[in-house]
Amino acid sequence: MPSSExxxxxxxxxxxxxxxxxxxxxxxSEGPLLRRRRRTVDAVDGVAFRVRPGETVGYLGxxxxxxxxxxxxLIGLLTPDRGRLRVLGMEPARHRTRLAARIGxxxxxxxxxxxxLPLRDSLALxxxxxxxxxxxxxxxxxxxxxxLELGPFLHTPVRQLSLGQRMRGDxxxxxxxxxxxxxxxxxxxxxxxxxxxxxxxxxxRLNAERGTTILLxxxxxxxxxxxxxxxxxxxxxxxxxDGDLAGLRDRAPGPRTxxxxxxxxxxxxxxxxxxxxxxxxxRQWLELEGNPAEVIAEVARNRQVADLTxxxxxxxxxxxxxxxxxxxxxxxxxxx
Amino acid sequence: xxxxxxVFALGLRRYSTYRAATAAAVFTNxxxxxINASVLLALFHARPEINGYDATDAxxxxxxxxxxxxxxxxxxxxxxxxERIRTGEIAVDLMRPASPLAWWLSHDMGxxxxxxxxxxVPTFAAGALVFPLALPDDPARWAxxxxxxxxxxxxxxxxxxxxxxxxxxxxxAKGVSAVSHLLAPVFAGMLIPLxxxxxxxxxxxxxxxxxxxxQVPVEVFLGKDTVPGGGPAGALALQAAWAAVxxxxxxxxxxxxxxxxxxxxx
Ligand SMILES: Nc1ncnc2c1ncn2[C@@H]1O[C@H](COP(=O)(O)OP(=O)(O)O)[C@@H](O)[C@H]1O
Ligand SMILES: [Mg+2]
Numbered sequence: 001m002p003s004s005e006x007x008x009x010x011x012x013x014x015x016x017x018x019x020x021x022x023x024x025x026x027x028x029s030e031g032p033l034l035r036r037r038r039r040t041v042d043a044v045d046g047v048a049f050r051v052r053p054g055e056t057v058g059y060l061g062x063x064x065x066x067x068x069x070x071x072x073x074l075i076g077l078l079t080p081d082r083g084r085l086r087v088l089g090m091e092p093a094r095h096r097t098r099l100a101a102r103i104g105x106x107x108x109x110x111x112x113x114x115x116x117l118p119l120r121d122s123l124a125l126x127x128x129x130x131x132x133x134x135x136x137x138x139x140x141x142x143x144x145x146x147x148l149e150l151g152p153f154l155h156t157p158v159r160q161l162s163l164g165q166r167m168r169g170d171x172x173x174x175x176x177x178x179x180x181x182x183x184x185x186x187x188x189x190x191x192x193x194x195x196x197x198x199x200x201x202x203x204x205r206l207n208a209e210r211g212t213t214i215l216l217x218x219x220x221x222x223x224x225x226x227x228x229x230x231x232x233x234x235x236x237x238x239x240x241x242d243g244d245l246a247g248l249r250d251r252a253p254g255p256r257t258x259x260x261x262x263x264x265x266x267x268x269x270x271x272x273x274x275x276x277x278x279x280x281x282x283r284q285w286l287e288l289e290g291n292p293a294e295v296i297a298e299v300a301r302n303r304q305v306a307d308l309t310x311x312x313x314x315x316x317x318x319x320x321x322x323x324x325x326x327x328x329x330x331x332x333x334x335x336x
Numbered sequence: 337x338x339x340x341x342x343v344f345a346l347g348l349r350r351y352s353t354y355r356a357a358t359a360a361a362v363f364t365n366x367x368x369x370x371i372n373a374s375v376l377l378a379l380f381h382a383r384p385e386i387n388g389y390d391a392t393d394a395x396x397x398x399x400x401x402x403x404x405x406x407x408x409x410x411x412x413x414x415x416x417x418x419e420r421i422r423t424g425e426i427a428v429d430l431m432r433p434a435s436p437l438a439w440w441l442s443h444d445m446g447x448x449x450x451x452x453x454x455x456x457v458p459t460f461a462a463g464a465l466v467f468p469l470a471l472p473d474d475p476a477r478w479a480x481x482x483x484x485x486x487x488x489x490x491x492x493x494x495x496x497x498x499x500x501x502x503x504x505x506x507x508x509a510k511g512v513s514a515v516s517h518l519l520a521p522v523f524a525g526m527l528i529p530l531x532x533x534x535x536x537x538x539x540x541x542x543x544x545x546x547x548x549x550x551q552v553p554v555e556v557f558l559g560k561d562t563v564p565g566g567g568p569a570g571a572l573a574l575q576a577a578w579a580a581v582x583x584x585x586x587x588x589x590x591x592x593x594x595x596x597x598x599x600x601x602x
Contacts, residue, residue, distance in 0.1 A: 026601055069601075077427055079599050093598060097433040110428045116350050125346060128339035129432060157353070 016088060016181050016213045017051040017074060023082030023237075024069055043069040045237035046083070053180070056207050056214040058228035060221075066237040067217040071185050074215070075105055088180060101130055104174035108186035111166060112173055113158040119169045120154045123176060130177035137176060144172045147202055164195025171199065175206070182206070184216040188223055200226045258286040260299055261307040271298040282306070339434055340442040347446020351454075358454050361406065365459040369402040373467060376528075387531040387538065393558055396470040397529045399463030400554045406451025407485060408492035408549040410524050411517045415440055415493075418500035418509045430597060437583070437590050441493055448489040470558055477559060480568035484553035487575035491549050494582030495520070501586070504593040525551030545578040 024044045029036050044066040051057055061067050072078035073085060076092030076099055085092060090099050113122040127137040145151055148168040153161055161169065167187065174182065187203075188196045204227055206212050218224060224231055224245065231248055233241040241248055258274060261283050268276035273290020288295060292310055299305060351358075373395045380391035389397070405411065417440050420426045429436055463469060472478055499516060503509035521527045523546035530538045530551045541547055542563065555562055556571045563571040 024601075072427070072601075075431060077430060077598060078601055096431070096598075100431050100433045105428075105431055107428060110425050112428050112432075114346060114350060116353050117346060121346055121349070125339070125342050128342045129434060131338075 014089060015050040015086075016053050016055075017049070017215070018086040019050070019074075019083065020048050020085075021083035022047045022070070022073065022080050022085055024073060024078065024080050042237045044073070044080075044234075047234065047237070047239050048083075049232060049239065049242055051213060051215060053213055054207065054211045055230060056203070056228050057216075058224040058231040059215060059217045059234065060219075060224065060231055061217075061234035061240075065234045067234060068185060069237075070234065071183060071215075071217060075099070075103060075183060101177065102180050104177070104179035104182045106167075106170050106174045106182070106184045106187055108167070108184070108189040111158070111170055113166065113169055115159045116157055118155045119150065119158055119161065122158065122169070123154075123173055126173055126176045132177050136178075140176050140178060141172075144175060147205065148172060148198070162195075164191050164198070167191060167195065167199065168202075171202070175212075178210075179212065181213045181215070184214065184218075186218055187216060188218065188220050196220070196222065203227055255287045255289065256292065257311040258288050258292065258295060258299075259309045259311060260284045260286060260303075260305060263304040263306050266303065269299055269303060271295055271302065273298075340438055343439055343442040344446040344449070347443040348450045349446075351447045351450040358451075361451075362455050362458050362462075365402040365405050365455065366462045369399050369459065369463050370466065372402075372528075373398045373463070379532075387535055388560060388562070389529060389531045392468060392470045393560075394529060395463070395467045396558060397525075397554045399460050399467075399469060400557050401526050401550050402463070403456035403460040404485070404488060404526075404550055404553060405459075406455035407448040408488040409444075409448070409496060410492060410520050410526050410546075410549050412496070412513065414509075414513045415444065415496045415500045417497065418503050418513070421500065421503040422508065426597070430594065435590075436594075437497065437586050440497060441490075441583075444493045444496075445489065448493075452485070472557065472559060477557075477568070480572065481553065481557045483572050484556045484568075484575060487572060487579055488549045488553050490579040491545060491575065491582060494579060494586055495545070495549075497586045498582065498589060501589045501593055504589075504596055520546050520549075523547065524549045525554065529554070543574065545582060548575045548578045 022044055023042065023046055026041045026043055027038055028041055029038050031037050047066075047070065059067055059070065069078065073080050074087055074092060076087075076094075076096035079093040087099060088102050092099055113119065114125075123141060126132070127134065132140075145154065148171065150165075150168060150172060153165050153169075156165075158166060158169065171187075182203075184203075188199060191199070200223060203214060203216075207214055207227075214227070216223065216227070229244055231241070231243070231245060232239055233248070241251060243251075257277075260269060262269075263282065265279075265282045268279060269284055269286060270276070271286075272295075274286040274288055274295045276284055277287050278285040286295070286299075288310070296308060299308070376394040376398060377391055380386070380389075380394055384390060386394075417426075417436075420429060429439070432439070460469075464471075472481065495516065496513075499513045500509055502512045506512065523541055523544060525541075525547055526549075530541050530547060532538075533541065542551055552563060552571050552575055556568045561567055561571070563574050
């Protein structure tokens with residue numbers, strides 16, 4: 001029982017998460033039954049990072065990179081087999097229930113809500129689960145109901161909620177005990193634009209006003225651009241990048257794109273230092289390889305141009321290039 | 337403890353929302369009871385007494401057994417836990433600061449409590465309208481019967497918990513549930529009263545845990561007191577022992593499963 005474990009509060013200014021040389025391997029069997037072979041997969045392989053109180057950190061990586069495995073170790077659902085890990089000063093796998101009282105967890109595709117009952121009932125249960133005093137519970141519920149606009153569907157059975165409403169309900173359930181750390185695995189997956197915006201705005205506010213530390217994995221770079229000053233990119237179990245978004249762009253400079261509006265539609269523009277990657281009516285997209293000024297001059301010499309713009313690479317492109325395993329990037333140090 | 341009371345209450349409320357399913361279940365239990373009772377009446381017409389049961393005892397057995405269908409859930413439904421293990425949602429459950437066994441127990445007892453009111457009572461009343469049933473005339477006997485009902489529900493839960501938890505090791509726990517839902521009604525005395533088996537077989541089956549869900553409660557209700565040790569207290573002690581063994585096994589399996597998830601990674 002959580003109450004019988006000795007209390008060891010983390011020092012206020014210490015890191016919320018402290019991972020050093022964190023590793024976890026799985027043994028998987030593969031091949032046909034008779035010629036089955038065992039292979040070891042290093043799902044997380046020597047990851048080191050610290051998260052300070054009040055940070056919002058995005059954890060990115062392609063499928064199978066090791067994001068969920070890291071998250072499971074952070075919340076104590078999986079024991080690391082290498083390295084040292086402390087979350088809020090505790091060793092997660094040993095103090096899972098005690099830690100659970102201080103972290104909020106949302107898995108985008110899993111719900112903790114009672115399907116057949118009004119949302120309100122599931123939320124009321126968390127009061128007993130985390131032993132929140134009734135007054136605090138009522139106050140927080142009122143606050144969260146207000147911020148996440150739960151009012152209209154608080155009395156609706158969860159099964160009848162839209163995905164966005166359900167996610168707002170799950171967020172509320174994860175936050176009613178006022179956790180210090182919020183861990184989100186794909187919180188906006190499958191949501192419509194409006195729901196995404198509501199949730200992002202809410203998380204930003206939660207972080208700014210309550211100082212709740214947030215760690216989220218996502219495929220949606222919109223989440224990262226809106227919320228995370230810091231991003232970590234994991235690939236093949238190793239940290240490929242740890243820093244701010246601007247640094248990520250510098251680290252993996254994607255090609256800039258020259259968008260050319262010709263006076264009239266025509267064949268692809270062919271100039272040295274650029275490559276036509278897309279055409280639509282009179283508009284063409286050229287991937288810049290050489291000096292932009294020279295390319296622009298060359299295009300203007302060959303064709304009649306109505307308009308020209310240079311586009312910076314989007315974060316999608318940057319991350320995609322990171323995943324493609326640029327040799328220089330793979331060798332990059334794993335943060336710290 | 338508070339949280340488990342709250343889970344019990346939610347379990348009860350949750351099942352109370354399934355109105356149509358509840359009505360259908362009552363209908364099925366009553367119809368099955370009527371058919372089963374008619375068959376047994378024909379049998380007892382040929383032989384007025386079989387191993388201590390007369391025709392009224394047999395028909396009463398049928399309707400007590402049908403009334404136990406909901407709370408003891410001898411033939412299912414499987415616990416939702418099975419599905420949560422299969423889909424991996426169990427991870428979310430393990431993060432709750434609560435014992436999974438106690439959580440699902442409270443939840444299922446909420447369900448059982450609801451089915452007693454919404455299924456057992458109307459099913460038994462329907463039987464009593466059609467046939468003369470043997471009702472205890474001693475209030476103490478009713479109290480013992482209520483006790484056996486609670487213990488039968490606990491055992492029914494423990495069985496289903498173990499089937500569900502097998503999903504941690506087997507790819508799909510459905511097969512385990514399917515086999516058990518076929519055999520359990522026979523061993524329990526749900527399909528036919530155990531007294532219809534040859535006495536040596538019946539005596540063995542009676543002390544096994546399945547009988548503790550139906551045959552033993554029915555005999556307490558009928559005042560038969562055939563359990564070794566005699567008296568309703570002996571019957572309840574037998575049930576309590578099985579409940580303790582099976583729930584203990586459940587706790588052991590839970591600890592193993594948690595270790596498996598956390599150490600081996602599922
Ligand atoms: N329980 C497990 N057993 C075997 N292999 C696993 C297990 N969990 C994860 N893996 C493997 O570890 C790697 C990382 O998985 P995961 O952390 O889920 O990636 P992500 O969440 O980034 O998609 C994958 O190759 C995956 O197949
Ligand atoms: Mg994942």
